[in-house]
Amino acid sequence: MASQWDGSGRDLPAAFMNPGPFMNPVTSSFTDFVASYAPDLLPGRRPLPAGAVGDEIPHATTIVALACAGGVVIAGDRRATSGNLIAQRDIEKVFRTDDYSAMGIAGVASMGIELARLYGVELEHYEKMEGRELSVEGKANRLATMIRGNLAAAMQGLVVVPLFVAYDSERDAGRIFNYDVSGGPYEARGFHAIGSGSLFARGSLKKLYREGMSAEDAVLAAIQSLYDAADDDSATGGPDVTRKIWPIVAVITAEGFRRYSDEEVAANVQTVLDGRMGDPDGPTAPLR
Amino acid sequence: MTMPFYVPTEQSMRDKADYARKGIARGRSVVVLQYADGILFVAPNPSRALHKISEIYDRIGFAAAGSYREFEALRGAGVRYADINGYTFDRRDVTGRGLANFYAQMLGAIFTESSKPYEVEIVVAEVGESASGDQIYRLTFDGSVVDEHGFVAMGGQADAVAGRLRERYRESMTMPEALAAAVAALTEPNGEEIPSTQLEVAMLDRKREHRKFRRLTGARLERALEESRAAAPSQQPAEPAEPGGTGTAEPAAPSGEAAPKPPAQPREEHPPTGPEGEGDTGSGGPVL
Numbered sequence: 001m002a003s004q005w006d007g008s009g010r011d012l013p014a015a016f017m018n019p020g021p022f023m024n025p026v027t028s029s030f031t032d033f034v035a036s037y038a039p040d041l042l043p044g045r046r047p048l049p050a051g052a053v054g055d056e057i058p059h060a061t062t063i064v065a066l067a068c069a070g071g072v073v074i075a076g077d078r079r080a081t082s083g084n085l086i087a088q089r090d091i092e093k094v095f096r097t098d099d100y101s102a103m104g105i106a107g108v109a110s111m112g113i114e115l116a117r118l119y120g121v122e123l124e125h126y127e128k129m130e131g132r133e134l135s136v137e138g139k140a141n142r143l144a145t146m147i148r149g150n151l152a153a154a155m156q157g158l159v160v161v162p163l164f165v166a167y168d169s170e171r172d173a174g175r176i177f178n179y180d181v182s183g184g185p186y187e188a189r190g191f192h193a194i195g196s197g198s199l200f201a202r203g204s205l206k207k208l209y210r211e212g213m214s215a216e217d218a219v220l221a222a223i224q225s226l227y228d229a230a231d232d233d234s235a236t237g238g239p240d241v242t243r244k245i246w247p248i249v250a251v252i253t254a255e256g257f258r259r260y261s262d263e264e265v266a267a268n269v270q271t272v273l274d275g276r277m278g279d280p281d282g283p284t285a286p287l288r
Numbered sequence: 289m290t291m292p293f294y295v296p297t298e299q300s301m302r303d304k305a306d307y308a309r310k311g312i313a314r315g316r317s318v319v320v321l322q323y324a325d326g327i328l329f330v331a332p333n334p335s336r337a338l339h340k341i342s343e344i345y346d347r348i349g350f351a352a353a354g355s356y357r358e359f360e361a362l363r364g365a366g367v368r369y370a371d372i373n374g375y376t377f378d379r380r381d382v383t384g385r386g387l388a389n390f391y392a393q394m395l396g397a398i399f400t401e402s403s404k405p406y407e408v409e410i411v412v413a414e415v416g417e418s419a420s421g422d423q424i425y426r427l428t429f430d431g432s433v434v435d436e437h438g439f440v441a442m443g444g445q446a447d448a449v450a451g452r453l454r455e456r457y458r459e460s461m462t463m464p465e466a467l468a469a470a471v472a473a474l475t476e477p478n479g480e481e482i483p484s485t486q487l488e489v490a491m492l493d494r495k496r497e498h499r500k501f502r503r504l505t506g507a508r509l510e511r512a513l514e515e516s517r518a519a520a521p522s523q524q525p526a527e528p529a530e531p532g533g534t535g536t537a538e539p540a541a542p543s544g545e546a547a548p549k550p551p552a553q554p555r556e557e558h559p560p561t562g563p564e565g566e567g568d569t570g571s572g573g574p575v576l
């Protein structure tokens with residue numbers, strides 16, 4: 001039924017036309033179209049080798065997200081590890097998925113990158129086909145389905161878990177959704193973190209997060225929490241001052257997705273580092 | 289009742305071409321033109337939901353005249369084609385040329401193989417890094433491709449509109465100037481100006497990030513029209529026949545046969561199959 005997409009452009013038209021022979025249930029989902037046309041392109045549809053592959057493959061770690069006034073901030077460290085080795089110092093694991101949403105990934109890096117790419121196309125494809133953006137819930141649900149599709153691979157060690165953030169224009173607020181290997185979405189209130197350092201980052205955010213904090217404050221809190229995660233988790237990278245590798249920070253508001261430039265992040269990192277020179281454990285919360 | 293057992297191929301092609309031309313001429317025109325920062329699309333369109341102008345990919349836009357059902361199917365196919373290519377390879381590897389060839393194959397196959405040809409004429413435009421990288425391809429119902437430079441008018445009274453546009457078009461116009469030229473070309477001489485609610489305007493803006501396609505609607509369109517009215521007097525039809533468009537420069541197609549001249553016929557550098565002929569009744573189906 002489904003022919004193999006070889007990129008050559010042969011035998012295209014029938015498959016691409018809407019009421020074509022194998023476009024029976026017409027949806028505006030790119031993933032559904034790929035599944036019918038070239039299923040091998042989809043992650044989670046490939047035959048897996050027996051046994052777990054877990055530790056030999058680079059893993060991405062801590063992602064944090066927190067709501068701010070009129071939007072949401074997402075940030076991630078830059079380290080990828082395979083077992084006890086640092087596989088990459090400057091990996092990027094926060095992705096813009098459309099103008100008003102972004103995702104960070106934890107788990108197997110390659111799967112995460114592929115998932116983020118597919119998901120970005122999925123959102124854009126719907127928007128172009130239907131002439132409107134998906135609702136925030138629609139986006140979150142769609143991602144859950146894609147994660148669930150990866151369950152078989154996850155059971156063999158190829159785990160990938162996203163953290164999804166979006167600006168909701170109906171509420172004029174940022175929203176955060178997290179997932180587990182079997183899907184989701186689970187909406188988080190205020191803030192959330194995923195990945196191996198998430199335990200420490202979440203503890204840190206618990207003390208630093210204030211409802212309705214400004215985007216600038218939220219960015220600083222995110223960097224503080226990533227520092228705390230890197231402090232206690234060997235798989236999370238801290239700011240690399242000598243190589244000038246900084247966390248990836250992005251903010252999504254009514255104006256859309258904006259990734260902070262290296263200079264902006266560096267200034268924030270410097271504030272954190274200056275504070276920690278005097279107090280290595282970072283800011284303290286009032287006891288009562 | 290006698291049935292003709294043999295219809296010469298030439299005759300059937302000619303009949304199909306006549307049929308398609310009539311259908312396209314019954315609709316209203318669409319204008320696509322280059323300006324300094326990109327490519328502008330303007331079409332009279334009473335509907336705000338049924339678009340004649342759409343986004344296909346990051347740098348690629350689509351405009352169509354003729355039967356809505358048919359060009360909507362083509363648009364969907366184009367979006368699928370672009371998205372699957374961009375996902376398989378890289379976003380930069382989706383080109384206007386590739387898409388134009390894809391459509392040409394499709395339209396050509398439909399024209400020769402089905403008894404009813406598509407009553408559509410479409411433009412695939414790709415915005416480049418600079419004006420020299422811009423590409424505009426016009427495709428007709430039989431799959432002919434014309435590589436246009438500067439401006440294109442198609443559908444409805446295409447010749448008359450192209451004539452008026454030729455008088456006003458200059459290279460490297462500003463956006464308000466280009467919009468003024470397009471609206472003036474679409475307005476019949478001594479006719480009423482088209483109200484903004486009846487206009488569909490979009491552009492591929494090379495200065496934008498990520499996706500270059502942008503629609504002008506509501507207040508933004510009003511503002512743009514205001515600016516274009518201010519810009520208009522400076523470029524009234526002063527000097528005739530600028531050398532702007534190459535493909536569109538010839539007033540009528542050298543069809544080679546003394547066919548009666550219908551009020552509107554597509555101007556062709558390479559005339560599509562068969563002569564232009566006047567027929568009696570048109571086809572069914574709504575056209576835009």
